Amino acid sequence: MTETTAVPAPRAVPADTGPTDGGGPSPTPTPALLTPGEAARALTDAPVRLTRGFLGLDPVTRNTALLARQITDREIRVTRYDRALLGYTVNPLQPRQVMVATTSTDPAPLEALLDFLAVYQRATSFVAEVPDGSPVLTALEGCGFIPGGILRGHLFHTGRYRDVLVLHTDREG
Amino acid sequence: MPLVTLRHFTEEDIPVRTALLRETRFQANLNDLGVVTSDEALAARQRKSITEEHDIKRLFTICGPGGDIVGFAWITSIDWRSQCCELSFAVLPRYRGAFGAAAVGAAHAHIRAELNMRVVVNQVLEHNTMLVSTEELAERRAVRCPWDSYTLGEWRTACYWTDSEEDVRRSREKSDRRRREIAARIRSGGRT
Secondary structure (H helix, E strand, O other): OOOOOOOOOOOOOOOOOOOOOOOOOOOOOOEEEEEEHHHHHHHHHHHHHHHHHEOOOOOOOOOOOHHHHHHHOOOOOEEEEEEEEEEEEEEOOOEEEEEEEEEEOHHHHHHHHHHHHHHHHOOOOEEEEEEEOOOOOHHHHHHOEEEEEOOOOOOEOOOOEEEEEEEEOOOOO | OOOOOOEEOOOHHHHHHHHHHHHHHHHHHHHHHHOOOOHHHHHHHHHHHHHHHOOOOOOEEEEOOOOEEEEEEEEEEEEEOOOOEEEEEOOOOOHHHHHHHHHHHHHHHHHHHOOOOEEEEEEOOOOOOOOHHHHHHHOOEEEEEEEEEEEOOOEEEEEEEEHHHHHHHHHHHHHHHHHHHHHHHHHHHOOO
């Protein structure tokens, strides 16, 4: 398994500048870009209900080696931001459109990722696909994602085909 | 909590599976590769399965209620498009009586519910009655193939059959019926 480490770390997300002695406001989390191997292990260790369908990956049906290979092949970047895993991959046919994913139900980490992508990737269009009923839908809605359609029976797991919601938001700048 | 669970086979599991590959009944019932292969070569082979062969061969670790390894299952001859594969098992000697049937059930459930397999091919060498009795083997086999395998100095006859979703449903119903009958017999104090 080859692990790529040459990807630059995201810089637009605010760095940890707050006090750490417990006397002031809680410090802002520092994002950490994960290698494909680290990302695969992190997705495997995270709760399944949050990770199935994360940019099309599925830790239930794929081992960490295959996940790492798919992350590499599809040029997926995965960042750990506090306890959340954030992922994105640029649409090769439309470089300002990015497919994003989160394992958090809180919109804040995803909002930080969108800011980063808007500034450093000059991304204006963001797309997400989540299995119907996924808990991370609240984070996407909190970041302004609007449902654009449903892919009927797009994903098979736990014994049946399941719908996948396609959501979209714009950051025209 | 289920009696057994399945997870992906990892590098940490290799020593346990290597020891199983060296066990006499495993070698007679599945293959005797472990007799003539070094520890390093067996480990390298299994590591390759984890890192490079996940699309064509999948190894699973079967765990008991406390997370202890009770055995392994693996699928080969995977045809993703046709939703068909061959399923094999090996349970550690000390868990054979307790977990064999549950391991078979868990592996079948996982590959159907998560990997979307419709047809599972079974191969059992005829002398091996650890998981399937002689009578059941005779009843279920679709093909009896003499001279199929050569393990521990003997030619072995293999029995082959497939399990479709309908077969699994019928088998589950039969097993539930048997369980209900036994429960009823116990409740009645053995009077029939």
